[in-house]
Amino acid sequence: MKLILKFNLVLIAVFLIGLASSYYYASRLAQRNARAEIQENARIMMESALAVRAYTNSQIKPLLDTQIKYKFLPQSVPSYSAVEYFNNLRKSFPEYSYKEATLNPTNLRDRADGWEIDVVNHFRENVDAKELIGDREGATGQTLYLARPLRINDATCLRCHSTVESAPPTLIDQYGAANGFGWQFKEAVGAQIVTVPYTLPQQRANSSLRSFVYLLVGVFLFLFVTVNLLLLILVVRPVRRLALTADQVSHGAMDAPDFATTGGDEIAALGQSFNRMRNSMVTAINMLQE
Amino acid sequence: MLLLSLAPLLAGAALNGVVTIADGEPFTIIRGDKLLTAAKGAGIASGDFIETQPRNFVVAELQDGSVVAIGASSRVYLLERADTPTFVLLRGWLKLDAHPAGKGRVQSAVGSRLGGSTRQGVLVLHSGDRADEAFHEAGAITLLLRDRAGRRIDRETKVNEFFVGEERSPVTSAPRPSEEFVAAMPVPFRDPLPDGLAKSPRFRPNEPKFVRDVSYADVNVLLTMPREWRGGFVERFRGRLKDPAFFAAMDARLSLHPEWTQILHPLPPPEQGTTPPSVQPAAAPKN
Known part of the structure; x- marks a missing residue:
């Protein structure tokens, strides 16, 4: 087996092992990053919702307080603003969703359904729970959900949600007296739930992984060709020429030309040593013939 | 009422x-x-x-x-x-x-x-x-x-x-x-x-512009509002009686604001012994 073949077989084996292990670790890293990105997206969306709620509570509601005496304006309700904000956001990102899932909501569009009830009950049973993250299979594929409790920490909320009598009459006009009452201070009445699809970040991660593999293969091919060329020019060809000269000398062709050496590398040193050895051998033979 | x-x-x-x-x-x-x-x-x-x-x-x-x-x-x-x-x-x-x-x-x-x-x-x-x-x-x-x-x-x-x-x-x-x-x-x-x-520094006072002296139609609603709110109107609008149209309109609806009876038709001084003008007492304002 030729030297270059041996060399290439080893090189390819090392590359394949490296590629497989790199792919494995890069894939795991990409998945981890994708999940972290999804969680980060969910958190950003959750914080956006909280920001909209705070803005509505601190700036919009005071402006509309007087109007509510005449006609109830849901725009003054923080949860309504947050949901409307996300409804607009969903026009560009339909896979994302936000819901203020509530067991006994004033606005029935906020009523908790199915798995959301379990999330709400988790917060009702775990008073100290601040956040819940989980995966679920949705209509658009696998999604991650991030949930935070809707706890009544502001007693002013109870003005509209404790009893029918204490609620603004215009609120009753709008939503009726059947829902959204009987809430208690500090009670977890619902949960803010953001769902974010895995699809997009995963697609991005897979795309990055493919690019990484292509790059790795490309680098290997470049190195493979370069190393083979160098091996051929610097090692294989001089060794072949040296072997040819040695063959000629061994067959009695003492007039065979010297092995031409250039540079100061190991092959040149070998050639010089060979030439010296041949000259010494020619001198010794001539002395014996005389 | x-x-x-x-x-x-x-x-x-x-x-x-x-x-x-x-x-x-x-x-x-x-x-x-x-x-x-x-x-x-x-x-x-x-x-x-x-x-x-x-x-x-x-x-x-x-x-x-x-x-x-x-x-x-x-x-x-x-x-x-x-x-x-x-x-x-x-x-x-x-x-x-x-x-x-x-x-x-x-x-x-x-x-x-x-x-x-x-x-x-x-x-x-x-x-x-x-x-x-x-x-x-x-x-x-x-x-x-x-x-x-x-x-x-x-x-x-x-x-x-x-x-x-x-x-x-x-x-x-x-x-x-x-x-x-x-x-x-x-x-x-x-x-x-x-x-x-x-x-605000941008706020500028702007004096109302005079249009004309009031007509009876302009002040009719004032003159006929409940009596308790009509204090001072006699002094305020007395000068307008010089306008014959104002006087005539006021006279025609005297029953709605009887406090003007004495102004429009003053009784002659008693010492002159003449008969007072035939002015019927005005009805009380409609409340």
């Missing part, structure tokens, strides 16, 4: 303010016996009779920090010679935000059937052809009423309470304003009245 008699309250509190918002066309003010047109920046004072046009919305800040808004097609008389600064709403819509800062005297806004007074509160008053309506929006309000016998039956009201005073019917209350009231109310009344505009 349950006439709101404010006579015990009347005795000399002045109202002074400046118009900070005047949306729509210029509105009119009758000041003294002159008819003026006014716009944003105009001053208003006790004795002024303000009449807005169908597309007007007027807001005025008073000297004491209170804010009053007047809706379209409304007539408001700033009562003169009153102990309590009083807005008399003869027709249309008025919203009074009395002393938002919580300092000041009691102010009143009244229609011919009901009204309210407040030291710090927000009252919306509507005066229609058949009924007056009042809505207690915020603060503390005292509803000004009289029973059929004319006795004061003022009562404290609750926030969001709504009252309707109709002709010959007891005043009714409800825990919220009626849909018809809200639908008819000027939309800007749904918001808090803007204050502090008069202190």
Whole structure:
């Protein structure tokens, strides 16, 4: 087996092992990053919702307080603003969703359904729970959900949600007296739930992984060709020429030309040593013939 | 009719303010016996009779920090010679935000059937052809009423309470304003009245412009409003009797304002022994 073949077989084996292990670790890293990105997206969306709620509570509601005496304006309700904000956001990102899932909501569009009830009950049973993250299979594929409790920490909320009598009459006009009452201070009445699809970040991660593999293969091919060329020019060809000269000398062709050496590398040193050895051998033979 | 008699309250509190918002066309003010047109920046004072046009919305800040808004097609008389600064709403819509800062005297806004007074509160008053309506929006309000016998039956009201005073019917209350009231109310009344505009460096006073001396038609509504609010009108409009048209119109409707009988047809001095002119005693004003 030729030297270059041996060399290439080893090189390819090392590359394949490296590629497989790199792919494995890069894939795991990409998945981890994708999940972290999804969680980060969910958190950003959750914080956006909280920001909209705070803005509505601190700036919009005071402006509309007087109007509510005449006609109830849901725009003054923080949860309504947050949901409307996300409804607009969903026009560009339909896979994302936000819901203020509530067991006994004033606005029935906020009523908790199915798995959301379990999330709400988790917060009702775990008073100290601040956040819940989980995966679920949705209509658009696998999604991650991030949930935070809707706890009544502001007693002013109870003005509209404790009893029918204490609620603004215009609120009753709008939503009726059947829902959204009987809430208690500090009670977890619902949960803010953001769902974010895995699809997009995963697609991005897979795309990055493919690019990484292509790059790795490309680098290997470049190195493979370069190393083979160098091996051929610097090692294989001089060794072949040296072997040819040695063959000629061994067959009695003492007039065979010297092995031409250039540079100061190991092959040149070998050639010089060979030439010296041949000259010494020619001198010794001539002395014996005389 | 349950006439709101404010006579015990009347005795000399002045109202002074400046118009900070005047949306729509210029509105009119009758000041003294002159008819003026006014716009944003105009001053208003006790004795002024303000009449807005169908597309007007007027807001005025008073000297004491209170804010009053007047809706379209409304007539408001700033009562003169009153102990309590009083807005008399003869027709249309008025919203009074009395002393938002919580300092000041009691102010009143009244229609011919009901009204309210407040030291710090927000009252919306509507005066229609058949009924007056009042809505207690915020603060503390005292509803000004009289029973059929004319006795004061003022009562404290609750926030969001709504009252309707109709002709010959007891005043009714409800825990919220009626849909018809809200639908008819000027939309800007749904918001808090803007204050502090008069202190803006951009604010410019704008004197009302003289149009002409008042005609009888201009002041008819003033001259025929409940007698308790008509104090000082004889002195105020006496000069206009030089105008034959004014005199004739006044004379033709003398029964509606009998206090002018002696002015238009003075009795001759008794020592002359002549027969007094044949002037029939005027009927009492319709309450």
